[in-house]
Structures are given as structure tokens and as C-alpha cells.
Amino acid sequence: MLNIALPKGRLGEKVCRLFAKSGYEFPGMLDNNRKLVFVNEEFNLRCFWVKPFDVPVYVERGTADIGVAGKDILLERNPDVYELSDLKTGYCKMSVAAREDFKDDSQKILRVATEFPNIAKNYYAGHGRDIDIITLRGSLELAPVLGLSDVIVDIVETGTTLRENNLHVLSVIAELSARLIANKSAYKFRKEIISEIMRRLESNS
Amino acid sequence: MLRPEEKAALSLREIYESHGYSFYRMSRFEEYDFYADKKDFFASKAILTFTDINGKLMALRPDVTLSIIKHAKNDSLQKFYYDEKVYRVPKNADSFHEISQAGVECIGSLRDEDVRDVIELAVMSLRLIAGTRRCILDIADAGVITNLLKGNEKRDEILKCLAEKNIHGLKRFNAPENLILLAEIQDSPDKALNVLEGITDSHCLGVLEGMNEYYDELRIDFSAVNNLNYYNGIVFKGFIEGIPESIISGGEYDNLIHMMGKDSNSRALGFAVYLDLIERGSD
Numbered sequence: 001m002l003n004i005a006l007p008k009g010r011l012g013e014k015v016c017r018l019f020a021k022s023g024y025e026f027p028g029m030l031d032n033n034r035k036l037v038f039v040n041e042e043f044n045l046r047c048f049w050v051k052p053f054d055v056p057v058y059v060e061r062g063t064a065d066i067g068v069a070g071k072d073i074l075l076e077r078n079p080d081v082y083e084l085s086d087l088k089t090g091y092c093k094m095s096v097a098a099r100e101d102f103k104d105d106s107q108k109i110l111r112v113a114t115e116f117p118n119i120a121k122n123y124y125a126g127h128g129r130d131i132d133i134i135t136l137r138g139s140l141e142l143a144p145v146l147g148l149s150d151v152i153v154d155i156v157e158t159g160t161t162l163r164e165n166n167l168h169v170l171s172v173i174a175e176l177s178a179r180l181i182a183n184k185s186a187y188k189f190r191k192e193i194i195s196e197i198m199r200r201l202e203s204n205s
Numbered sequence: 206m207l208r209p210e211e212k213a214a215l216s217l218r219e220i221y222e223s224h225g226y227s228f229y230r231m232s233r234f235e236e237y238d239f240y241a242d243k244k245d246f247f248a249s250k251a252i253l254t255f256t257d258i259n260g261k262l263m264a265l266r267p268d269v270t271l272s273i274i275k276h277a278k279n280d281s282l283q284k285f286y287y288d289e290k291v292y293r294v295p296k297n298a299d300s301f302h303e304i305s306q307a308g309v310e311c312i313g314s315l316r317d318e319d320v321r322d323v324i325e326l327a328v329m330s331l332r333l334i335a336g337t338r339r340c341i342l343d344i345a346d347a348g349v350i351t352n353l354l355k356g357n358e359k360r361d362e363i364l365k366c367l368a369e370k371n372i373h374g375l376k377r378f379n380a381p382e383n384l385i386l387l388a389e390i391q392d393s394p395d396k397a398l399n400v401l402e403g404i405t406d407s408h409c410l411g412v413l414e415g416m417n418e419y420y421d422e423l424r425i426d427f428s429a430v431n432n433l434n435y436y437n438g439i440v441f442k443g444f445i446e447g448i449p450e451s452i453i454s455g456g457e458y459d460n461l462i463h464m465m466g467k468d469s470n471s472r473a474l475g476f477a478v479y480l481d482l483i484e485r486g487s488d
Binding site: 062081082083084085183185187 | 447
């Protein structure tokens with residue numbers, strides 16, 4: 001049995017459809033129910049929904065042999081796994097955004113609100129900038145509006161939410177999309193099936 | 206009753222003894238200064254320290270290799286094995302762990318046959334721990350990668366992609382064409398050495414030729430390349446089916462012994478077996 005971890009949510013649903021299109025159906029997986037584990041008997045695959053942030057943990061520790069995670073999560077967690085493929089879906093950008101009237105004062109410590117403290121730290125370390133990281137769990141746009149932070153480091157897909165809150169993108173840190181990852185040990189011993197899944201997903205993405 | 210990792214440690218010691226390696230026993234402590242200027246060579250920078258009764262700042266050993274090098278003489282060839290605890294903060298952990306580690310170090314005027322012997326020992330260690338399960342030793346040449354990335358501004362990013370088999374990332378960072386070709390190799394030496402020959406000249410992987418007895422386990426795979434500050438030649442990582450991370454890690458680390466004052470023509474090669482991982486694969 002090959003174990004596959006998929007991220008619960010919008011990206012996971014897209015990826016689940018990509019698996020189905022590639023010939024790997026998991027009956028009931030997209031139904032509105034509370035089931036977490038789904039089996040494909042034909043290819044002996046078991047697929048489960050986990051929190052997007054946890055996909056790399058399941059794969060790195062070998063509970064899942066492969067998984068699909070957004071590049072944002074991989075950059076943040078830096079897991080010791082193989083990143084086999086860019087599935088070319090779920091495109092967005094890790095960006096720095098601020099209020100329209102924001103002016104950077106390099107004499108002050110920059111206050112950065114984010115759900116991705118490691119990505120923010122690495123980005124500003126590369127610029128030699130002193131920052132104060134404020135880790136939040138969502139509704140990032142509020143932080144600069146209310147004056148909690150000067151900027152935010154967050155995922156931007158279309159930019160609509162930013163515009164509605166009078167924020168704009170200052171710079172792009174990384175291009176993001178869904179990536180197929182594999183446990184390093186599992187990949188060595190189950191290379192045929194993993195390579196076949198990778199090949200089919202790539203030709204259908 | 207011995208636990209599985211203790212049994213394995215005893216059997217490994219027998220194998221290493223039979224290949225002419227002698228047991229190296231060391232103190233659990235070293236002076237902190239001994240490690241302070243060599244931090245570049247460690248993946249984990251944290252060192253567990255305490256003040257001895259004479260006021261000296263001491264460290265609980267984060268690594269065995271350095272202590273062995275320190276005590277090795279500038280002799281023709283010395284072969285040691287060890288079975289010790291080290292103290293490190295593993296990746297993603299937030300406290301120090303005590304880690305059981307066995308391994309071998311071969312220091313001095315190494316010949317090709319000594320290199321082959323170390324690789325043989327690594328495969329034998331894997332086979333012993335694997336039992337009926339399958340095992341694989343990934344081998345690469347760190348020197349070739351160092352040369353390909355000389356002066357490359359994206360060196361760190363490219364190395365990360367190489368370790369991840371991330372071909373799309375290598376292309377995105379404009380990695381050298383030959384490096385991408387190397388990243389795609391993942392075969393046993395009988396197939397891979399021919400492919401390799403067409404890309405680059407690697408003497409240190411050439412020594413694998415003729416080790417047919419081990420071709421089932423040996424794979425030329427450049428995702429094994431890590432820490433170019435430490436490794437300069439052959440580098441390898443061993444995997445066992447059912448154990449989620451590499452249980453053996455090793456390679457040639459000449460720069461470190463030169464920095465520590467050994468003869469400039471002497472070489473050093475060794476590997477560590479992470480015995481704590483044995484229990485991870487037992488269920």
C-alpha cells in the first residue's frame with residue numbers, strides 16, 4: 001500500500017481532481033463528509049486529508065510515502081524530502097504588502113506580520129534588514145490597517161483582498177504552486193510506482 | 206536482554222574489527238574551544254556546555270570525528286571504529302538529544318582499496334541492520350559539485366534543489382547543464398558509471414568499478430551530496446526499507462583534517478551509523 005497525504009482545502013481538491021484525471025480515483029474523497037482516509041484498490045493506494053501545514057511532516061516521517069504541498073509550506077518548514085515535481089496548479093505568490101501610504105523608514109525596525117515566520121526571516125536576512133516578526137494565524141490584512149505591523153508577508157493570489165483593504169504588493173518573495181514530494185527512503189524502495197504517479201500527474205497537469 | 210540497537214552495535218563492532226579497524230574509546234567531554242572554531246563543519250551549531258570544577262568551559266561531544274582526528278597521529282594510515290553517544294539538537298527539535306552513533310574513520314595516506322573497504326563496510330552495516338529488508342547506499346562525488354558551482358551566486362539554492370531531486374528548481378535557478386544531468390542519475394554503478402563518464406571525470410566514483418558484489422545496494426545518486434564545507438570527495442547516504450530517513454551518512458573530509466594540522470597529502474574517510482533509528486523501523 002502506498003500512502004499519499006493531500007492538503008485539506010481548495011488546493012487539495014484541485015489535486016484530488018488531478019489524481020482522478022490521471023487514473024487514480026479515490027471514491028468519496030470529494031464528497032462532503034468527515035471521512036479522512038480513502039483507498040484505491042486497483043493501484044493499492046491510500047490517500048488521506050491532512051492540514052496543509054502538516055503534509056511535509058507526514059512525508060518526512062514516512063507515514064505518507066508521497067504527498068502534495070504548496071511551495072509556501074515547503075519553504076516555511078524546510079522538510080528533508082524529495083521535491084519531485086511542480087504540479088503547475090494552485091499558482092500564487094509569496095509577497096510583501098503594505099498600506100498604499102506606507103513609506104519604509106530604514107532607521108526603524110520593520111514590523112512584519114506573517115503566517116510564515118521562517119520565510120519572512122530568511123527574506124529580510126538576505127536584505128540585511130532588522131525586523132520584528134509578528135506571527136498571526138490569518139486575517140493578515142488587518143495588521144497594517146490597524147497599525148499592528150508595517151508590512152505583511154503573505155500569499156497573494158489575485159490581489160483582490162489586498163485592494164479591498166487599501167494594501168498593495170511591495171515585492172514578490174517567491175512564486176508558489178503545488179509540489180509533489182516524496183519521503184527519501186520510500187522513494188528508493190518504491191520508485192516504480194512513485195515515478196509512474198509522477199509521470200501521469202505531470203502529463204495531466 | 207539487549208535492545209535491537211545494542212545487538213546491532215555489537216555485530217557492527219565485530220565486522221569493523223574483522224576489517225582491521227581498532228576500537229576508539231573517548232571521553233564524553235572536550236574543551237568548548239575545540240569546537241568553537243569548527244562550527245562551519247557541523248550541520249547543528251548548538252553545543253551543550255558546562256563549566257568544569259577548574260572553571261574551564263567544557264562541551265558534551267556533538268561529534269565523534271573531530272575527537273578522533275585530534276588524537277590521530279600523522280602516520281601512514283590509521284583505522285578506527287567507535288560506538289558512542291553524541292549530543293545534538295536534531296533538525297526541528299527544540300532541545301538537545303542524546304544520539305547513539307557507531308562508525309568508522311580511516312585517516313592518513315588512503316589508497317583506492319581503503320576507500321573501497323570503507324564502502325564495503327557501509328554496505329555490510331546496512332545489510333546487517335536491514336536483515337530481510339532491502340537497503341541502498343547512495344553515492345556521489347562532492348568534489349565534482351564543488352567545481353561546477355565555483356563562483357555561482359545561487360550555490361546554496363542549487364545545492365538544496367540537488368538534495369531534493371528538484372529538477373524543476375535546478376532549471377529555475379539556471380544550474381549548470383552538467384549538474385542537472387548528474388542530478389538525474391539514479392542507477393547502480395554498472396549502468397551509472399557509463400552515463401557519468403559522458404558528463405564528467407570522477408576518479409572517486411571510478412573506484413566503484415569492480416565492486417560487483419555490492420551493485421545490488423550501490424546507487425550513484427547526487428542527492429546524497431550535502432555540506433560541501435565538510436565533504437570534498439566521495440559522499441554517501443544509506444537507507445533501509447521501512448526506516449524513513451538515512452541511517453548511514455559519510456564521506457571524504459580532507460579539508461577538516463588539513464585545517465586541524467594533518468599533512469596536506471593525507472586524506473580522511475568515514476561514516477556514522479545512527480543506531481537510534483533502528484527502533485523506528487521495527488514496527
